[in-house]
Amino acid sequence: MRQLRADGSLRHLITLEDLPRPLIERLLERSQSLVRPLGERPPVSRALAGCTVANLFTEPSTRTRVSFELAAKRLGADVVNLEVQLSSRVKGESMLDTVYTLQSLHVDALVIRDAETGVPATVAAHVAPHVSILSAGEAHVAHPTQGLLDALTVRQHKSRFENLSIAIVGDIRHSRVARSAWHVFQALGVPDLRIVAPPALMPGPDEFRGCARHTSLETGLAEVDVVMMLRIQKERMTEVDLPDAHRYYASYGLTPERLALARPDAIVMHPQPMNRGIEIASDVADGPHSVIRDQVRNGVAVRMAVLSEVLAWRSAA
Amino acid sequence: MRQLRADGSLRHLITLEDLPRPLIERLLERSQSLVRPLGERPPVSRALAGCTVANLFTEPSTRTRVSFELAAKRLGADVVNLEVQLSSRVKGESMLDTVYTLQSLHVDALVIRDAETGVPATVAAHVAPHVSILSAGEAHVAHPTQGLLDALTVRQHKSRFENLSIAIVGDIRHSRVARSAWHVFQALGVPDLRIVAPPALMPGPDEFRGCARHTSLETGLAEVDVVMMLRIQKERMTEVDLPDAHRYYASYGLTPERLALARPDAIVMHPQPMNRGIEIASDVADGPHSVIRDQVRNGVAVRMAVLSEVLAWRSAA
């Protein structure tokens, strides 16, 4: 599945893997121009007036859905929200019938969140040439706009990607956030990328190539510039025979003491929602190193930039 | 219940039965002017800016709800979506209290889908003179915008209604789609209208007057210009003691072989969602005779035309 058009512009955004670095940098540049401090008005335009964006979220995800919805509305697009189960229908043609229906309703971009691997790519392979597919989270595989907003957040605090140490901490094995972060930070030339997890949550050996692996949080955090914490699913703990939440926190929770092992100007990130007191201490989440709320704000900017990019030919038309 | 205003303009759209042919033709004309090829932008205006359309869907129907929602938005109207159970409350006044509330909120048009017979007409009989009621599907009785989009689709492929043979195939007895098609094609002067169904799904003898009845799909399809397939509900099969899906397909499924009995330039329609492999073969659904996706596209145009028509006095005001 190709994400780029013949002219090199972005058509779909399903994964950050193999996306050309100049394109990523252009998206980050454009996103940055759309960021406003809290309390100021977000940029609003009519650039996508007459365009239609459909949100197909099959998993409940208020935050990401609202972020995409506001991004589209602030560009003047019409937005419709649908709750459709696509994944259970992947094998039949009925998933595609739903998509063809939306396409025939002159929907220009489909934003898809689905718990099953491969749904966005399957849809992208079948839609008409004028329709763009944007993944808003695909199983454990990819969450590309999250990866971009994470990169944008780092970029706002650190001058150059080329000399950074970044640690991603938590349930790496099941995390689409970790995979998209890995893709984007590799593309941007981050030299020291570490994944930190208990053995049961460490990904297979063929994944996350180029990353250093740590099962100790202490060594994993040593002298890093960026700490990316992941959400741990409580259900997962029983599943993979992990210790309980209390003991998880004792070993892998980000406390002020542990954060002190990182560089003094380290930033702390989390994709939310947070389990405070399990993977992260409240003192850290709300502390001076935290840029967690910046990530949310950056998320709308990134989604505006991506929508503008994939629908640019529309607004020019 | 009168659907027309004293000046002959359309106020409500609840059924196509007895609608004057010139009005139907005007609606089709206007709809056609709003159709755009896939990939082009749909027409967008501010004609209904300041108007409010409320979607009251008590049955889940993503496709029809989104179609009405986009039609209203592309005319500049404000849209609110409600999930309200009206039918269980028909006997009490509480259904009407809900409607009076929406009326007092300055809602101009109520789009109602309900599984119980009579709800749109009851509501229409009580609302204030400036409020329009549009049925988006009433029990087995009527689905007027579907009827119009079906007529529009035929009109795009066949020059004159007056020399057409049209076969409607499937669960005629329980189908509002079939009833609205019957109404519109009769009004437009289609001389050869056939209904094709197993005996258990054939309507009572006092309905569908003027239609030829076929229990054999083969004779029903002979030399027709248009094949309208209906969705068969799997639940229905047990209910009316029908054979299973496999045997239904064997007798009533539209296969390429059976389609060959129709005219060489016959078109195939389906209101969706389709049960591929039960009432229709995938080869037919996706084949060169299929205009099923055109129907969806035409649906938005029809709903824009109907909203424009019933709210024309508003935009003039």
Place this chain on the structure above:
Amino acid sequence: MRQLRADGSLRHLITLEDLPRPLIERLLERSQSLVRPLGERPPVSRALAGCTVANLFTEPSTRTRVSFELAAKRLGADVVNLEVQLSSRVKGESMLDTVYTLQSLHVDALVIRDAETGVPATVAAHVAPHVSILSAGEAHVAHPTQGLLDALTVRQHKSRFENLSIAIVGDIRHSRVARSAWHVFQALGVPDLRIVAPPALMPGPDEFRGCARHTSLETGLAEVDVVMMLRIQKERMTEVDLPDAHRYYASYGLTPERLALARPDAIVMHPQPMNRGIEIASDVADGPHSVIRDQVRNGVAVRMAVLSEVLAWRSAA
């Protein structure tokens, strides 16, 4: 929790208690200017274009949610609807994380309905200075926009608040509508405010100070100018060992005979949804004294006025 800014303008609206009378009067004045007769177009502007309003409704409340949604849209604001359970999370920080997320998405006003006491104030105490919190109903405590629309409705029919007799009838103990009515009518100088309820539904002695208490509907209604009926929850009846619906109606239902005890020009109000035949006779609900549908219409105007007031600094910016 302070609802006013340093300059005396309204920032949050969580309760009408202690709100300065001039501010209430200004809100009513502004609301009145936004009222249009049924059948005329509601006023529409772009005053809040670029602003974002989020509806967080944790109890289903179609009527109030739609009223706020239309108020915001008719001022040109973007609206997002969320279903989030806040109350169960009050004790943890996760409720606030949800709110911080919305704040970071550049939401300007959060409209909150929640069944638990204290949620709007807790949220208001934590949001950034540019975010406004509007309560759309807080437990049994307050429903300030309902109080304002009730006052506006009275104001439309009675020349001066200073010589009115108003009776609030029904489940006073559990009613946020009654409490906000009490606040607003006291502030506006209503001299004779009565609460009428069976003993089991009468509030504690430290509440509703200044109100005369009646357990007899007959004495409670004598010579009043305004009758405000409340909805009685059927569940409540068993809970507090009340007689059944039939016997409740016999003692506390507003019949035409009982209404005749009020002044000849008395108006009848109800916040809806009504239990016809339990707390109110249909003849009264639909009769010449009823202003119940006016209340709904006034509700949008009040919400437009409140949104304009709290976001005025935005539209000026």
